[in-house]
Amino acid sequence: MVKALLSILLSLLLIVGAATFEGWYVRDTFDEFSSQLQTLYRKIEEKSATRGDAEAVRTSWNEKKKSLHVWIPHNDISYIDYWLSEGLSLTETGNFDDARGKIEVLLEISRNIPAAYAFSFENIF
Amino acid sequence: MGLIFIRTAIIYAALLFILRLMGKRQIGEMQPFELVITLLIAELACIPMADTSIPLLYGIVSIVTIYLLHQIVCLFDLYCAPLKYIVSGKPSLVINKDGIDEEQLRKNSLDVSDLMESLRTAGYFSLSAVDYALYEANGSFSALPKANFEEEQTSLPILIADKGKYNKKNIEFTGMPRSFFDEMLQNNGIADVGKVLALTLDGTGKVYLQEKGKKRRIFRVPLPEEKTW
Numbered sequence: 001m002v003k004a005l006l007s008i009l010l011s012l013l014l015i016v017g018a019a020t021f022e023g024w025y026v027r028d029t030f031d032e033f034s035s036q037l038q039t040l041y042r043k044i045e046e047k048s049a050t051r052g053d054a055e056a057v058r059t060s061w062n063e064k065k066k067s068l069h070v071w072i073p074h075n076d077i078s079y080i081d082y083w084l085s086e087g088l089s090l091t092e093t094g095n096f097d098d099a100r101g102k103i104e105v106l107l108e109i110s111r112n113i114p115a116a117y118a119f120s121f122e123n124i125f
Numbered sequence: 126m127g128l129i130f131i132r133t134a135i136i137y138a139a140l141l142f143i144l145r146l147m148g149k150r151q152i153g154e155m156q157p158f159e160l161v162i163t164l165l166i167a168e169l170a171c172i173p174m175a176d177t178s179i180p181l182l183y184g185i186v187s188i189v190t191i192y193l194l195h196q197i198v199c200l201f202d203l204y205c206a207p208l209k210y211i212v213s214g215k216p217s218l219v220i221n222k223d224g225i226d227e228e229q230l231r232k233n234s235l236d237v238s239d240l241m242e243s244l245r246t247a248g249y250f251s252l253s254a255v256d257y258a259l260y261e262a263n264g265s266f267s268a269l270p271k272a273n274f275e276e277e278q279t280s281l282p283i284l285i286a287d288k289g290k291y292n293k294k295n296i297e298f299t300g301m302p303r304s305f306f307d308e309m310l311q312n313n314g315i316a317d318v319g320k321v322l323a324l325t326l327d328g329t330g331k332v333y334l335q336e337k338g339k340k341r342r343i344f345r346v347p348l349p350e351e352k353t354w
Binding site for chain 1 (some may be wrong): 126127128130131132135177178180182183186189190192196197199200204212347353
């Protein structure tokens with residue numbers, strides 16, 4: 001019985017620990033990504049965004065997505081990759097009007113993904 | 126991860142509940158909670174293994190959750206009798222000294238032909254060969270035979286009527302007219318076959334008759350020489 005209770009406790013601790021870390025990590029990563037996107041978005045609105053700004057966002061995202069693959073389905077990450085590639089290349093070529101729309105979508109996605117994995121009634125059911 | 130834990134726990138509980146509702150005929154040689162594990166584990170292991178877009182951690186968390194729930198249910202099974210009955214169910218005594226317990230059969234979604242099939246599988250070919258028979262919580266069948274049951278198993282009993290209806294095919298097999306059975310019922314004070322829970326006849330003329338809600342009757346009727354089997 002002691003062995004069974006210990007294994008229950010250990011499994012529960014592992015799951016709760018992993019769940020807590022996952023929640024915090026995904027939220028934190030997307031908060032950071034979102035703030036970088038907002039900075040880029042402001043610059044796009046002011047038409048002052050440069051190739052360097054776009055590259056900085058891309059590099060930062062590429063670093064983040066390596067560990068995100070462990071926590072969220074890879075399709076969600078690919079989705080961001082597509083929009084980001086479009087948005088950043090439009091920024092680099094100075095097509096700010098079109099780039100703004102793409103970055104808006106990315107901002108929405110980075111708000112939605114952490115919410116989709118958060119602990120809530122609608123996500124459970 | 127927390128979502129996967131909760132969702133796995135809900136599906137586990139729902140499957141267990143449904144398997145308990147389905148009764149013993151859906152389970153074979155396993156406790157309901159063991160069957161749930163068997164049903165779930167294979168799928169949980171396969172999906173992240175085959176689909177590379179799903180993080181492996183999702184599969185691992187589901188499997189650990191199933192293990193956790195299984196350990197909890199096993200503890201209940203060992204140390205908490207009331208919960209054990211809720212989770213695993215309890216044996217159903219379907220045949221006793223008075224005959225077939227119709228209520229227990231109904232509770233387990235079984236009928237007389239299912240019962241006879243279980244008896245035959247266990248090596249008893251007649252309803253009258255056993256004093257007690259029960260379906261265990263895991264769906265397996267156990268019976269306590271009468272002392273001399275082997276001597277009486279010389280001919281295959283045929284189910285003539287169950288649940289208040291004649292079985293036309295089986296009546297044809299016996300080669301006897303339906304009026305023969307109507308007359309037999311009337312001689313035993315049963316006006317209508319609708320009141321019969323089970324009526325069997327073997328090739329030596331041995332009859333098992335049980336009226337709904339009454340005790341079983343076992344007697345012999347003479348059969349014409351050429352009608353035996």
